[in-house]
Amino acid sequence: MSPTRENFFSKSLTVMPFRLKRNLVLITAGILFTSILETGTMGIIAVFVSAISDPDIVMRSPKLASVLQQIPGELFNSPKNTLLTLAGAASALLLLKNLCSAGVTYAYSRLACKLDTHFGDLLMKNYLCHDYEWHVGHHSADLVTAGTWRRFMSVVWYMGMLAVNDIMLVVMLGLALLYAAPLVTLVAIVTFGLLAGSIFLLLRPRVDKEARTAASSEQRVNKQTSDITQGIKDILISSKQNYFFEQYQKDVTRAANAQARILLLTRIPSWAFETVGFMLLCLAVAGTLAMNENVSSSVISGKLAMLGVVAWRAIPAFNRIVNSLTTLRDNLPKADAVLDAILAMPDSTFSAEEATPLPLKKGITIAGLDFRYGTADSNALHSVNVSIEAGTTVGLVGRSGSGKSTLADLVIGLLSPTAGSISIDGQPLTPQLRNNWIASVGYVGQTPFFTDGSILENVTFGVPADRIDKGHLLHCCKMAALDSLIEQLPGGMEQPLGERAGKLSGGQRQRVAIARALYRNPQLLILDEATSALDQQSENTIKNTVKNLAGSLTMLIIAHRLSTVEQCDKVVWLEGGRIVMDGTPAEVLPHYRASLGAENDLPDSSGDR
Numbered sequence: 242m243s244p245t246r247e248n249f250f251s252k253s254l255t256v257m258p259f260r261l262k263r264n265l266v267l268i269t270a271g272i273l274f275t276s277i278l279e280t281g282t283m284g285i286i287a288v289f290v291s292a293i294s295d296p297d298i299v300m301r302s303p304k305l306a307s308v309l310q311q312i313p314g315e316l317f318n319s320p321k322n323t324l325l326t327l328a329g330a331a332s333a334l335l336l337l338k339n340l341c342s343a344g345v346t347y348a349y350s351r352l353a354c355k356l357d358t359h360f361g362d363l364l365m366k367n368y369l370c371h372d373y374e375w376h377v378g379h380h381s382a383d384l385v386t387a388g389t390w391r392r393f394m395s396v397v398w399y400m401g402m403l404a405v406n407d408i409m410l411v412v413m414l415g416l417a418l419l420y421a422a423p424l425v426t427l428v429a430i431v432t433f434g435l436l437a438g439s440i441f442l443l444l445r446p447r448v449d450k451e452a453r454t455a456a457s458s459e460q461r462v463n464k465q466t467s468d469i470t471q472g473i474k475d476i477l478i479s480s481k482q483n484y485f486f487e488q489y490q491k492d493v494t495r496a497a498n499a500q501a502r503i504l505l506l507t508r509i510p511s512w513a514f515e516t517v518g519f520m521l522l523c524l525a526v527a528g529t530l531a532m533n534e535n536v537s538s539s540v541i542s543g544k545l546a547m548l549g550v551v552a553w554r555a556i557p558a559f560n561r562i563v564n565s566l567t568t569l570r571d572n573l574p575k576a577d578a579v580l581d582a583i584l585a586m587p588d589s590t591f592s593a594e595e596a597t598p599l600p601l602k603k604g605i606t607i608a609g610l611d612f613r614y615g616t617a618d619s620n621a622l623h624s625v626n627v628s629i630e631a632g633t634t635v636g637l638v639g640r641s642g643s644g645k646s647t648l649a650d651l652v653i654g655l656l657s658p659t660a661g662s663i664s665i666d667g668q669p670l671t672p673q674l675r676n677n678w679i680a681s682v683g684y685v686g687q688t689p690f691f692t693d694g695s696i697l698e699n700v701t702f703g704v705p706a707d708r709i710d711k712g713h714l715l716h717c718c719k720m721a722a723l724d725s726l727i728e729q730l731p732g733g734m735e736q737p738l739g740e741r742a743g744k745l746s747g748g749q750r751q752r753v754a755i756a757r758a759l760y761r762n763p764q765l766l767i768l769d770e771a772t773s774a775l776d777q778q779s780e781n782t783i784k785n786t787v788k789n790l791a792g793s794l795t796m797l798i799i800a801h802r803l804s805t806v807e808q809c810d811k812v813v814w815l816e817g818g819r820i821v822m823d824g825t826p827a828e829v830l831p832h833y834r835a836s837l838g839a840e841n842d843l844p845d846s847s848g849d850r
């Protein structure tokens with residue numbers, strides 16, 4: 242369904258802070274005042290232009306004369322004085338009107354910019370507040386799209402305010418003219434009103450359709466750009482450049498064509514108004530001539546001057562109204578998509594303060610746990626019961642897709658169980674406890690993320706420079722077998738590692754990720770295939786670290802390489818989301834090995850990416 246203007250504006254008011262709403266009211270009052278001032282100015286200019294050709298015209302007009310006779314002094318006592326007074330008043334009012342217009346335009350342009358920043362902040366906050374489950378169900382390019390589209394929110398508001406500005410001006414001019422020249426005004430209002438209305442109604446569905454096409458094509462282009470940049474290695478290896486380029490090009494062309502048609506559609510009103518406006522002027526002259534056969538040329542030029550002045554202001558205003566409303570509709574689908582993303586904001590918010598880590602004294606109990614991903618039609622985990630005693634090391638084994646990483650994400654608190662429970666020292670892992678618990682967990686995933694920074698920045702990860710504990714950092718790098726790498730790098734710990742740490746090998750990246758997990762001084766350390774890409778020597782160093790940390794730290798180690806979990810206190814074997822067996826490595830591993838048959842002690846599954 243296409244979004245409606247009314248819907249959009251009322252929806253965005255619900256997420257607008259009070260100070261911006263107040264600005265909006267003040268600006269509307271400013272627009273009203275400026276339109277009244279402009280109408281007065283136009284009236285005086287029209288009278289002045291008529292008086293140039295016939296200075297007596299002012300006093301011959303009963304309406305004007307009755308008003309001007311009230312003014313004392315010599316301002317209007319002679320044609321010359323009348324002309325000079327009108328010239329002075331018109332200039333002064335024009336200056337004042339333009340100053341007010343500049344002020345109001347600046348105010349609503351600034352408001353549009355403030356809206357842009359405000360909605361941008363809301364959007365980013367919203368993205369950061371969503372839980373992990375939401376993120377796994379959404380494409381990351383959606384944020385990029387929404388981030389670049391947020392400016393359309395301010396464009397729509399700006400166009401809305403511009404339209405209000407011109408509508409008020411046209412109404413005021415119309416009211417003033419109705420008083421001065423009712424017949425001509427009525428004809429003009431009816432003609433232009435009908436013309437503006439029919440142009441708008443004719444263009445609206447076309448603009449809506451093209452705008453939706455442009456918006457959805459641009460969204461797909463962003464997704465394709467994100468896929469291409471992230472998957473360039475695989476694209477090159479499989480020689481699929483042409484396939485990805487064609488997909489991308491198809492949508493870029495569709496978006497560009499739609500945008501070109503919108504540009505044409507938005508120009509149509511000005512051509513129509515120009516033509517009809519001039520025709521109307523000719524008709525008015527012909528009508529005046531027909532009705533007043535003996536009328537002097539000065540009277541005709543006086544009426545013409547009035548019509549000219551009105552046309553000078555009213556035609557562009559009509560034109561701008563239709564243009565602003567059409568541009569508004571062009572941007573509405575994008576702005577509405579951003580607004581919907583903002584409105585889907587979760588209730589929770591993130592704190593600027595770091596959460597206090599939760600100590601783990603007794604252990605973690607997982608009871609009757611079921612889990613299903615939002616988009617899946619079956620459970621990823623079924624009735625899982627596991628206890629992890631504090632200070633022990635638990636190995637998690639199972640074939641690919643058996644649910645190991647999912648279970649780790651549930652233990653961390655990134656995912657919430659569909660049924661059953663997870664308790665930390667007997668306390669259920671509720672959303673209230675989650676932040677403190679996450680602060681206690683060190684985690685190395687199968688595809689760790691790296692910023693475009695140094696080892697120092699990637700290990701301390703988000704800790705401000707003045708709060709980095711250098712001694713602890715060096716110690717963690719040593720435990721993660723990173724010390725020799727740091728010595729080799731010309732810039733040492735501060736050497737930039739490139740985008741996604743691209744200048745490091747897969748094993749080196751894993752070690753940086755392990756050092757990062759250790760730097761947090763975690764209560765629970767989760768290593769999900771964290772050493773799969775390491776050589777034997779590096780893995781031995783990490784194993785020694787793990788051994789030395791045993792007792793002071795609780796660990797959950799997921800590995801396909803069984804030698805990695807041989808020294809654990811306990812091994813849990815998962816298959817198809819269910820626990821097959823748990824016990825000491827000596828009890829479980831022989832059965833697991835037997836079940837694997839020839840695939841015994843699988844090689845790395847997640848090496849260098």
Ligand SMILES: Nc1ncnc2c1ncn2[C@@H]1O[C@H](COP(=O)(O)OP(=O)(O)OP(=O)(O)O)[C@@H](O)[C@H]1O
Pocket residue numbers: 377378614615616617621639640641642643644645646647648687
């Ligand atoms: N975001 C998701 N949405 C839907 N299903 C998912 C999602 N992530 C994982 N799954 C499914 O959940 C099941 C368990 O996946 P999980 O990643 O936990 O397996 P795993 O044991 O860690 O495998 P591997 O050893 O290959 O890493 C799989 O069947 C997988 O397809």
Ligand SMILES: [Mg+2]
Pocket residue numbers: 645646647687769
């Ligand atoms: Mg996994």
